Amino acid sequence: MTVEVFWGLGSPYSxxxxxxxxxxxxxxxSRSLRFPEKDLKSTDFLAINPRGQLPAIRDGAFTLYESIAILSYLDAKQPERPLFGNSSAERGLIWRLIMECVYYLEPHMTSFAGTIFSGELPEKRQEAIESRKKVEQELARINEALSVGDYLSGNSISAADVAYYPVIQLLLVSARRENTEAVSGALRHIDVHFPALHAWCQRIEALPGFAKTNPPHWQA
Ligand SMILES: N[C@@H](CCC(=O)N[C@@H](CS)C(=O)NCC(=O)O)C(=O)O
Known part of the structure; x- marks a missing residue:
């Protein structure tokens, strides 16, 4: 199978x-779309994703959007190197972790990083600090899970790691931006505050194929 992937620079979901x-x-x-040029709102792309959002895929006549749904599709279509586990227990755990990422981390990531990237930090300083505290609570949980295994659901990489990693990287990139020291807290020093999480990031970054996916402008 060869799928077409519609993605955009800086998009953690892509x-x-x-x-x-x-x-x-x-x-x-690879079908790279550009946000500023409004590629996502073109008639051609809206036929693939009427929400006009990335990522999306096309596999023959079949199209799909929503990043986690795409992971599930790819795993079912090509079962080798499974990302959703090898047993019902593993599958359940992986889905639980994904839902925790979507419900308890993503909204605070969007709020924290959104405030920084939009330049609204001076006015929304307190909101950014509140979001960061919620983020830190979630990172503490992940750090604990990673203290007992190499990856979130055990000793092999799964869709849970794939769901969390880009969201965490966007947080770290935004926390490293200039003039964010006052709101970034532990996010500037995850090696000190969340050492197992830091080691997990390095583990993922050393995997074959990782470098091909790493957005160049995020490489610090
Ligand atoms: N829940 C969706 C989120 C997709 C999403 O928010 N994509 C952003 C880029 S990271 C986007 O396309 N934003 C452009 C827009 O909403 O107009 C997923 O997981 O795929």
């Missing part, structure tokens, strides 16, 4: 799909 494709070694054709 990064999930690129990571999954590399980890599963599924061949793909």
């Amino acid at each position: 990064w999930r799909v690129l990571l999954a494709l590399e980890l599963k070694r599924v061949p793909y054709q």
